[in-house]
Amino acid sequence: MAAVTRPAARRATVAVRWMVLGLAGVFFVLPLYAMLDFSTKGVGGARDLSAWRAIPQDEELRGAIVTSMELAGLTAVLMLVLLVPTLTWVRLRLPRVQRLVEFLCLLPLIIPAIVLVVGIAPLYSWVTYVFGDTPLTLTFVYVVLVLPYAYRALDAGLAGMDLKTLSEAARSLGASWTTVMLRVVLPNLRGAVLSAALLSVALVLGEFTLASLLNFQTLQVAITLTGKRNAALAIAVSLAALVFAFVLLVVLTRLVGRRRDGAETLAPAAPTAVAA
């Protein structure tokens, strides 16, 4: 698109931009404000922080928060361990199955959670037998759940670098495949790895259906239960979780952003001329 240079038109675009931003802001901020308002409402219009103070005191909630955090961390790590080497290998060595891998990774998007649970439930009797009856076994389902999003992020990252040339350069300099992975692929995939991890964490912290159906006490399940006896507390925790995810997002984006100044994608080599 050509740049608009006339001042009047320019002012108009700026105005439109602010309007869109404003509307989006209202759309997102208003519910948050309502949550804040509701969770701090005291008798007779006074502000009252008792619901917020109750968060760390509520045994059940505290346990659920810890569980969800652990789940988020485990899921992100397991997802990366599975996906990064696989996608790298497929791109380098089996480009023909790339489509298939993409399809498999995107499958969880179109399979409803309930179907997933029905399919997984019998497996879970075996999983709990091996790993014990801990909510952390949810990690396995969650890895499947975050697959499509993590795949997209990592795939974009891999597509953005000249994986073949870089890995071959490293190999010819004496790097084993493990070294290629740790010293070449990962450092240059930092942005993508961070966004995949972030998406996983956010998804896990917000997931309710699977945990509830499989009967595990995670944050969202606990919030729902709490909501039945103390609505203000439930709202306060929800808001806290949202703010946490938001802060995480900002921090990670910062980290990635700083990296981005330092490393642009590779300049493409000029096409080889054909000598006649």
Added chain:
Amino acid sequence: MSGGQGAAVRLADLHRSYGGVPALNGLTLDVRPGELVSLLGPSGCGKTTALRILAGLETADSGQVLVGGQNLTSVPASKRDMGMVFQAYSLFPNLTALDNIAFGLRLRKVTPTERRRRAGELLELVGLGQQAAKYPHQMSGGQQQRVALARALAIQPKVLLLDEPLSALDAKVRVQLREEIRRIQTELSITTLFVTHDQEEALAISDRVGVMSQGRLEQLDVPATVYQRPATPFVAEFVGVNNALSGTVADGSVLLGPGRRLPADVVAGLPAGSAVRVLVRPADLRLGAAGTGSLSGTVVTHSFLGPVTRLTVRLAGDELVRVDTASEQAGDYPPSTEVGLSVEPAAAMIAASPPG
């Protein structure tokens, strides 16, 4: 810098095909220790494939790779000690110039101080002493390829492999950098295989030039010989002999047309009456007034190349030939002028016509 790292390289009868289509078709090549050999050939003739097989990045269907007498056929790329510079920019984007160069040393467990020192030395060698802290995206293409060269040299490789390292650069940088590559290569006397499809580049910097076609070597010789005595019509065409005149052999000479004889003593072995092609460089055809010389035709176009101007001339038999003439004289032969052409007999090559 340590010198004399040269190892002899032998590629023996390499075959490699992709989906039934041969990329290498019995390539055999010997490179002497410390020698720079260029592999020259058109796009798709297998140059990169040969280099990649030598580097261990690709496996041959059959044939052998020997370096310093040692059979490397089943040694993985990471254990071959070959420095490779790629056509595409291949520096690690997350590392500075210095750390890129030190990468291979780090893998070889060289101490941090020592590898900084050596990487610094190599940066100086490629003329980038001031750029140590720069990241690849902060450097020009030429600078990046210099760093890539330094990185390849840092591991003191047995063989240096360069796969069209200059093709992404503009003409001026290309000439400058190829001379530098040659200087460094001579200084370190490192066995080098240099792939290019630019004949001028190959002839300019090589000890020997190998011309490849369809997965095999057509000729391997010193630049002057390849240029002056191409072994096959293909090589001739590739080193700029791009006029082919059809003629017939007649008692010790070639008949280019009715009454137009080209005295040629090189028709040995060809029976009288057989069809041949006379291959000749544009610079070895002489322009003259109509009626002179052994050929006649009409000037079609001019293209100014600096000291010479290249004219296209349509011969009586409708063939087009290119003729180079000094630019000051080109004005005497504007388009549609009738001209006569003579062939430098010593410069012409005779090749049997392909059947059909």
